[in-house]
Amino acid sequence: xxxxxxxxxxxxxxxxxxxxxxxxxxxxxxxxYHLWEIPPLPQGKEELISxxxxxxxxHLKGANVTIPHKRSVLYFVDRLTPMAQAVGAVNTLYLDPQxxxxxxxxxxxxxxxxxxRKVLLTVRKGEKPRALILGAGGAARAATxxxxxxxxxxxxAARRISQAESVAKHFGDQGRAVEVYHLSERASLKLxxxxxxxxxxxxxxxxxxxxxxxxxxxEFPKKxxxxxxxxxxxxxLFMRQAKGVGLEVRNxxxxxxxxxxxxxxxxxxxxxxxxxxxxxVR
Ligand code: NAP
Numbered sequence: 001x002x003x004x005x006x007x008x009x010x011x012x013x014x015x016x017x018x019x020x021x022x023x024x025x026x027x028x029x030x031x032x033y034h035l036w037e038i039p040p041l042p043q044g045k046e047e048l049i050s051x052x053x054x055x056x057x058x059h060l061k062g063a064n065v066t067i068p069h070k071r072s073v074l075y076f077v078d079r080l081t082p083m084a085q086a087v088g089a090v091n092t093l094y095l096d097p098q099x100x101x102x103x104x105x106x107x108x109x110x111x112x113x114x115x116x117r118k119v120l121l122t123v124r125k126g127e128k129p130r131a132l133i134l135g136a137g138g139a140a141r142a143a144t145x146x147x148x149x150x151x152x153x154x155x156x157a158a159r160r161i162s163q164a165e166s167v168a169k170h171f172g173d174q175g176r177a178v179e180v181y182h183l184s185e186r187a188s189l190k191l192x193x194x195x196x197x198x199x200x201x202x203x204x205x206x207x208x209x210x211x212x213x214x215x216x217x218x219e220f221p222k223k224x225x226x227x228x229x230x231x232x233x234x235x236x237l238f239m240r241q242a243k244g245v246g247l248e249v250r251n252x253x254x255x256x257x258x259x260x261x262x263x264x265x266x267x268x269x270x271x272x273x274x275x276x277x278x279x280x281v282r
Pocket of ligand 1: 067070108111135136137138139140158159160163199200201202203205213229230231252253255256257259
């Protein structure tokens with residue numbers, strides 16, 4: 001019996017259980033994907049430590065980690081993979097049985113890249129394309145890491161400049177420059193040069209579907225892909241705004257499936273049935 005699950009708060013709207021249980025079903029594996037609501041630290045500290053202990057003692061195959069623990073869990077794992085270290089956030093935990101270590105991994109970054117590259121506009125040889133990321137939390141870190149790794153220059157626009165600066169410092173320490181802006185700084189942003197705009201904030205997510213992270217006074221570039229990490233609703237207001245001016249848009253469903261598939265493979269060793277996983281959340 002395979003036990004795995006999701007650590008986060010709140011979890012009522014998560015699709016992860018459906019995704020992973022569908023994968024178990026298709027592969028004929030017996031198991032359960034649990035939802036563990038653990039409040040933010042310091043309140044949830046003991047519960048978080050206890051969940052990691054369950055993993056360390058082999059009672060669980062693995063766990064996903066979501067808001068608000070993607071960064072706080074960094075301090076409780078025994079080791080980080082190079083990917084999680086480079087991103088500076090963890091969304092997947094697994095056990096290294098040889099050493100009895102709980103390992104923190106990040107599958108958001110490759111999950112984002114695998115999906116976004118399917119629809120990216122062609123980039124001319126020698127061009128260093130520019131991306132703008134809205135938000136500076138865990139998902140913004142993952143997208144920034146993926147884009148920097150694949151030769152993009154990245155600007156982050158956030159409402160809390162100190163948070164964006166801490167992301168820039170994290171990547172700056174790795175010798176990778178990231179520009180940061182406050183969401184009110186329209187004038188200094190080189191919007192027209194952006195080939196990709198990523199919403200890495202929860203703005204527009206159900207039930208708050210009438211909101212958009214795109215400031216009203218900003219104009220979209222003429223040629224860019226707009227990628228919204230939000231996937232519920234499937235068409236966000238932000239996507240509709242971008243589509244309205246002729247831009248190509250994509251929601252975060254493909255990334256959701258890919259990051260889950262990579263975690264599932266890590267835990268079970270089995271090839272995840274991506275098509276069926278996508279169908280069940282679509
Ligand atoms: P997070 O760590 O909490 O970061 C959220 C970011 O959005 C923070 O910078 C936050 O700023 C900002 N933000 C929140 N409300 C805002 C508002 N009204 N205006 C401007 N900025 C605002 O969350 P996360 O893990 O990065 O996730 C962000 C979104 O991506 C969520 O909707 C999540 O579901 C989605 N996501 C999707 C996938 C996928 O597979 N498709 C994977 C990961 C995440 P403050 O800190 O100031 O609040």
